[in-house]
Amino acid sequence: MRDVAVIGTGMTPFGELWETPLRSLWAEAAIKAIDNAGIDSVDLITIGCMSSGLFTGQEHLASLLADELGMAGVPAARVESACASGGLAVRAGFAEVASGLSDTVLVTGVEKMTDVDGADATYALGTAADSEWEGFHGVTFPGLYAMLARVHMERFGTTREQLAHVAVKNHANGLLNPHAQYHLKVTIDDVLNATMVADPLRLLDCSPVTDGAAAVVLTTVERARAIAGDRPIVVIRGSGMATDTVTLANRADLCELNAVKLAGERAYAMAGKRPADIHVVEVHDCFSIAEICCIEALGFYERGQGGPATASGCTSLGGAMPVNTSGGLKSKGHPVGATGVAQAIEIFRQLRGEGGERQVKDAHVGLAQNMGGSGASSTVHVFERV
Amino acid sequence: MRDVAVIGTGMTPFGELWETPLRSLWAEAAIKAIDNAGIDSVDLITIGCMSSGLFTGQEHLASLLADELGMAGVPAARVESACASGGLAVRAGFAEVASGLSDTVLVTGVEKMTDVDGADATYALGTAADSEWEGFHGVTFPGLYAMLARVHMERFGTTREQLAHVAVKNHANGLLNPHAQYHLKVTIDDVLNATMVADPLRLLDCSPVTDGAAAVVLTTVERARAIAGDRPIVVIRGSGMATDTVTLANRADLCELNAVKLAGERAYAMAGKRPADIHVVEVHDCFSIAEICCIEALGFYERGQGGPATASGCTSLGGAMPVNTSGGLKSKGHPVGATGVAQAIEIFRQLRGEGGERQVKDAHVGLAQNMGGSGASSTVHVFERV
Numbered sequence: 001m002r003d004v005a006v007i008g009t010g011m012t013p014f015g016e017l018w019e020t021p022l023r024s025l026w027a028e029a030a031i032k033a034i035d036n037a038g039i040d041s042v043d044l045i046t047i048g049c050m051s052s053g054l055f056t057g058q059e060h061l062a063s064l065l066a067d068e069l070g071m072a073g074v075p076a077a078r079v080e081s082a083c084a085s086g087g088l089a090v091r092a093g094f095a096e097v098a099s100g101l102s103d104t105v106l107v108t109g110v111e112k113m114t115d116v117d118g119a120d121a122t123y124a125l126g127t128a129a130d131s132e133w134e135g136f137h138g139v140t141f142p143g144l145y146a147m148l149a150r151v152h153m154e155r156f157g158t159t160r161e162q163l164a165h166v167a168v169k170n171h172a173n174g175l176l177n178p179h180a181q182y183h184l185k186v187t188i189d190d191v192l193n194a195t196m197v198a199d200p201l202r203l204l205d206c207s208p209v210t211d212g213a214a215a216v217v218l219t220t221v222e223r224a225r226a227i228a229g230d231r232p233i234v235v236i237r238g239s240g241m242a243t244d245t246v247t248l249a250n251r252a253d254l255c256e257l258n259a260v261k262l263a264g265e266r267a268y269a270m271a272g273k274r275p276a277d278i279h280v281v282e283v284h285d286c287f288s289i290a291e292i293c294c295i296e297a298l299g300f301y302e303r304g305q306g307g308p309a310t311a312s313g314c315t316s317l318g319g320a321m322p323v324n325t326s327g328g329l330k331s332k333g334h335p336v337g338a339t340g341v342a343q344a345i346e347i348f349r350q351l352r353g354e355g356g357e358r359q360v361k362d363a364h365v366g367l368a369q370n371m372g373g374s375g376a377s378s379t380v381h382v383f384e385r386v
Numbered sequence: 387m388r389d390v391a392v393i394g395t396g397m398t399p400f401g402e403l404w405e406t407p408l409r410s411l412w413a414e415a416a417i418k419a420i421d422n423a424g425i426d427s428v429d430l431i432t433i434g435c436m437s438s439g440l441f442t443g444q445e446h447l448a449s450l451l452a453d454e455l456g457m458a459g460v461p462a463a464r465v466e467s468a469c470a471s472g473g474l475a476v477r478a479g480f481a482e483v484a485s486g487l488s489d490t491v492l493v494t495g496v497e498k499m500t501d502v503d504g505a506d507a508t509y510a511l512g513t514a515a516d517s518e519w520e521g522f523h524g525v526t527f528p529g530l531y532a533m534l535a536r537v538h539m540e541r542f543g544t545t546r547e548q549l550a551h552v553a554v555k556n557h558a559n560g561l562l563n564p565h566a567q568y569h570l571k572v573t574i575d576d577v578l579n580a581t582m583v584a585d586p587l588r589l590l591d592c593s594p595v596t597d598g599a600a601a602v603v604l605t606t607v608e609r610a611r612a613i614a615g616d617r618p619i620v621v622i623r624g625s626g627m628a629t630d631t632v633t634l635a636n637r638a639d640l641c642e643l644n645a646v647k648l649a650g651e652r653a654y655a656m657a658g659k660r661p662a663d664i665h666v667v668e669v670h671d672c673f674s675i676a677e678i679c680c681i682e683a684l685g686f687y688e689r690g691q692g693g694p695a696t697a698s699g700c701t702s703l704g705g706a707m708p709v710n711t712s713g714g715l716k717s718k719g720h721p722v723g724a725t726g727v728a729q730a731i732e733i734f735r736q737l738r739g740e741g742g743e744r745q746v747k748d749a750h751v752g753l754a755q756n757m758g759g760s761g762a763s764s765t766v767h768v769f770e771r772v
Binding site: 001002021044050051053054056057058059060061062063064066067071072073074075076077078079080081082088091092094095096098099100101123124127128129130131132135239240241242243244245246247250258259262263266372373376377 | 464474487629
């Protein structure tokens with residue numbers, strides 16, 4: 001298997017981008033990544049997108065977007081695993097380069113969510129749950145994660161305040177990220193007093209509806225070294241994927257994210273790393289409770305310790321294990337198909353020392369974890385600066 | 387790059403399967419393929435599906451279906467390139483095994499199209515065209531392919547009767563395929579007198595709306611040999627993909643399928659084969675004119691010779707170059723996400739000598755070509771018995 005490196009990144013600002021259609025958002029990120037990589041052609045394009053069909057009435061994105069970039073002819077593939085679609089696009093690009101089928105791949109993610117109204121967006125997102133066993137009965141994702149939060153609180157004593165710390169931390173990080181949807185200082189009291197969405201989750205526990213696109217360029221380590229010159233290069237050391245039951249009710253343990261755990265174990269094994277080797281992490285904080293479950297499933301904290309660790313500042317910038325330095329889905333925004341690619345961008349920039357005000361000191365190994373539904377699919381990638 | 391073999395296949399009957407939900411259709415094909423392969427586990431699952439979101443209100447199929455098979459935990463990926471989604475699933479599985487990321491992959495395709503009414507199915511299929519530049523203006527796929535047919539007729543003198551020969555041949559082949567949607571002898575007069583859909587295309591020039599699923603198991607050549615024992619094994623020698631503009635109007639040549647041509651050239655180059663080396667072919671005959679354009683784009687006939695070659699019987703069973711021995715999309719049916727995988731199944735069975743009444747004598751190299759939209763994306767795979 002060939003080693004694979006990241007050589008360039010690009011993304012749009014994340015937000016409610018009413019004026020910009022999907023194809024233009026995507027092209028902006030793609031062109032920035034190609035320019036940042038310093039290349040002029042790619043062998044293949046992967047596109048993570050959850051539901052352009054339901055959000056914008058357009059499938060067949062791969063060809064549409066290759067053409068938008070002036071690259072009609074180039075092979076292109078759309079992949080989907082709900083909100084893990086971006087992570088899946090990274091995996092698909094990684095497999096192409098690792099196999100030798102392609103030398104250089106443009107890996108992208110995009111979602112245009114504000115072309116439909118709130119109810120239709122909720123319906124579209126709800127198709128990531130089991131439509132027959134969950135959706136038809138009226139439960140939406142805030143409801144599913146609220147149940148997960150309740151179990152975590154009952155089982156481990158996780159508190160409402162600990163959940164709030166996730167939002168406070170991620171909004172503090174997002175203040176330092178010019179691409180973030182919200183530049184907004186949030187306090188514990190703000191979270192505790194925000195509008196109730198699904199008890200115990202309030203508005204500030206929830207990631208928003210977002211438009212945006214993100215792109216990275218993957219290539220062989222040899223080509224990456226030739227392009228990077230004196231700059232360090234970033235290699236993908238491990239790629240792990242896993243699934244779980246989509247229906248939350250079918251899980252043996254309601255608040256253990258088994259797909260995240262399995263994907264993490266697979267990525268660690270491939271990378272030859274342990275959780276203690278990781279310096280900076282992006283996890284899928286679609287809801288505050290999700291971040292706590294993810295940092296536990298990835299082995300950074302024992303089960304039940306995710307809440308206390310967050311409240312104590314361990315996962316903050318400057319803490320022992322900075323999590324979601326980008327602002328996470330909570331503050332940076334969550335254009336669902338783009339999120340997994342944007343996470344890879346944050347880790348790449350951190351490892352190259354390009355993190356700006358949110359740089360983690362001496363970070364040279366990082367991890368990005370993306371998931372779909374209530375954790376029914378997950379991808380984990382481990383990156384290392386070499 | 388590791389060599390990759392096909393070791394088992396399974397499919398549902400294709401048709402209007404009102405009683406069977408998507409997940410059950412898929413599981414039937416998957417279990418048959420696993421059983422046929424003689425294995426008991428896989429490392430990864432790929433799923434080609436065009437639009438379960440619009441057809442059934444369910445995205446996130448990868449996790450849903452892995453769980454349906456009792457395989458929650460196993461990595462799974464859905465891929466989409468409109469009606470080329472099945473071919474893309476083959477490519478994605480091929481990349482996984484070729485790279486060494488996975489040893490054994492279950493490659494599947496599925497579409498459940500009859501859960502919505504005809505207008506909604508037409509809308510869903512229309513999202514494979516450019517929604518802003520084609521769909522919003524009212525054109526549907528029969529209309530797009532009708533324009534392509536008109537240009538081909540004007541340019542090359544292709545006749546209405548030659549188009550009819552495609553349907554007559556494919557229905558004759560479908561009579562020999564127990565999995566086909568239609569077992570129906572069709573004459574030239576039947577086609578010429580069928581209901582007009584979009585001039586010059588009539589009802590019997592068009593592939594139907596279909597439910598169905600198909601699956602193949604891919605693995606390393608070493609494992610395939612160990613499992614096959616004395617039976618011949620079938621290796622994927624070449625995998626080619628390409629895109630074209632989605633909007634028909636943007637193409638320099640309205641009746642040349644450039645994505646098919648490029649994907650074919652890439653697959654031939656990788657396989658070290660020429661068109662003359664191929665013994666049996668499945669192409670994407672979503673409309674009669676599509677088959678004619680595809681056999682030209684793949685280099686089997688000069689441009690403009692596809693119609694005469696078909697009318698002369700060259701592409702019939704027993705002809706010099708049998709095309710769509712399965713019955714093609716026309717007679718076998720076209721569950722859009724499953725089609726590309728079902729094509730691979732037909733080629734596999736032909737190369738193993740398991741073609742039954744429709745066996746092509748001495749076939750040991752075959753080709754499967756799948757495409758999306760009006761040819762805006764295409765995959766081509768070359769298979770060889772060794």
